[in-house]
Amino acid sequence: MAAVETWAGALLGSSLDAESDIGAMSDDGLVRTTEALARLGRRVEALQARCAAGLAERSRGGDADLARRHGHASAERLIAQTTGGRYSDAARLVTVGQATSRRQSFSGAPLPPRHPHVATALERGVLCVAAAEVIRRFLDRVAPAVDRDAVEAAEELLVDRAPVVGIDGLTRLVKQLEAHLDPDGVKPREDELRARRALSIWEDAGGMINLRGAFDPANGAPIKLAIETLVGAELRRARDAKRPFGEDWSEDGPQDPELGDAALADDRTIAQMNADALADIARLSLSSVDAPAALRSAMVVTRIDVESLESGSGHATIDGVDQPVSAATACELIASAGVTPVLVRRGSEVLDLGRSARLFSAAQKVALVERDGGCAWPGCQRPPSHTQAHHIEWWKRDRGRTDLANGIMLCSHHHHRVHDDGWGIVIRDRRSWFIPPSHLDPEQRPRAGNIAPSHLVGRHLAERRRRSEAGSTVGAGSHRAAAAVPLAG
Structure with a gap:
């Protein structure tokens, strides 16, 4: 006392x-x-x-x-x-x-x-x-x-x-x-x-889009549930999934369980995850075939000049938003469903309204999902509906092709990570590998990306058949050799 x-x-x-x-x-x-x-x-x-x-x-x-x-x-x-x-x-x-x-x-x-x-x-x-x-x-x-x-x-x-x-x-x-x-x-x-329900949306002087809302229980419950469900999945992924198929699993054998923790860590706050979840819900609504007619006709229009797109160092604008965005962000947006790119020459001459060569087709996205299962980032559990097709070699900067060998499915958050942090991606034997930038891992050791469960099972069964056939061949050869040796006596 x-x-x-x-x-x-x-x-x-x-x-x-x-x-x-x-x-x-x-x-x-x-x-x-x-x-x-x-x-x-x-x-x-x-x-x-x-x-x-x-x-x-x-x-x-x-x-x-x-x-x-x-x-x-x-x-x-x-x-x-x-x-x-x-x-x-x-x-x-x-x-x-x-x-x-x-x-x-x-x-x-x-x-x-x-x-x-x-x-x-x-x-x-x-x-x-x-x-x-x-x-x-x-x-x-x-x-x-x-x-x-x-x-x-x-x-x-x-x-x-x-x-x-x-x-x-x-x-x-x-x-x-x-x-x-x-x-x-x-x-x-x-x-x-x-x-008393209300929602106000405005852009402040600093360029942030602000939302201030209050919802009655019936209207607020689905909003709250949708955001909390997405954020909860992210938190469980961060807690439980250091490796997509087990702590020490990798295609080439066991790895150090702590190998990728620092590089793969999600450092977002809960408030930031809430904001990302709401943005994902809006993107999904804009691209959904089941959305109301008014939403199906709505488009997020991103305008960027060719020089900025090629150099990756300029800026772009989004219709309805005063604050310009970087060329890198524009590239991410253009890869999203429900976003229409408008390419212009300096002087505002429109050159292209979303060339088919720039965007992955629906069939290509289906094929990428068949391989990746959803977001391919190691341990991410976002489903296909929450992903975008990303050019591994960027379409303009690297002259990358819009084909399956150069595509990968990423959720919005990990799409940002790849663009902003400088992660490299390679596809080997229909499997994605993520190479961290040197400031996250000086040795730049590859991290195995996700693989669709159906694809994983198919690979596993094929490998078992291959080993079984190889074993049968060896066994048959040994039997024939034994039969050729005369018995003593």
Whole structure:
């Protein structure tokens, strides 16, 4: 407890050296001290809420209005100024304080707090003001439609679970309880949420396309599920699939299990993966034959001049977007389904609207999928519908041909990795190999790309037949040789 006293003293401005004392704490001591200080903080919050309720009580207008006498329009403004916090935080202190303070009847008789279980939990330091406000709002909302015993039982349950589940878990529990206690209120709440749905899209001064949205449950659920499913698959791939067919598997024999980890690592944040997943969903929708008619006719048009395409160093534009993109990004976009390239000469003369020689045909993509199975990047599990056909030798830069020997299927993220990081790709015996740039692997050891399961099984069976036939030939030869040797005797 000495450490707790030291830190509590530091909070009160004593001369105790709390900063240096932390270095002497054990791990367990540091955890216990943090817990004790959190409990102390919750009790301080409870006292602040009581004071806030008192300030609000004395700031009801007139000459005696306490807040106005101190130059503030309301008790909340006075509290925000005093604490240095936000108005919303001050308002929360007031509402929680009013709901958990003892009251008086019109005759002056003492009354218990409006929410006594919340008040007790606050006093004991087991409930924070933020959680108390979640419970308070819920109880006040359902009280007119639900009998008193049910409201009290709900209050007990929420106060008991709040320290265990945290604010997010408490919010989920409140939603379930509200639907259970007030089933007639579900539809009006649903209608209110649906009326508040909104999505804004704009391009900011820095060139980023911004989306800000809020969705009711029915509209938001499929969006949330689609993005979380794609991101979850990426996270599982990163966790479980260091090698596409086992930790040490390779076509040429066992490899070092740690060989490609650093080079193949996916360093995207969850937020970046969410953004990539949403973009993939949009690309898939634009290219789907089952998309609504309006989407099937929509095209992402990328305009680039021939000189930039050939040199790979210029820029391109995308219709509807102000910010130019690099020639490399334009090449990636042109390889995507649903994207129409417009080649122009300097001076804006249109030379070509997506030459067939530039793009892989549908039949060629089917053949590439038959070989690669989906994204060919080592360990990636993106299906064919999420991939683009990439020229291994770039069409303009390297004069690469649009044929099966020069094509490979890649998802959008790994297409970016190949273009941006400078990965090399070779196809040997209908198998892809990825060669990392020297800054990722100085030895540039090839990584075996994915292979379609059906293709893998076919290769395996063919190899077994070859070995079996070779063994039969050797066995037959040995038998004939043995028969030719006369028996002794």
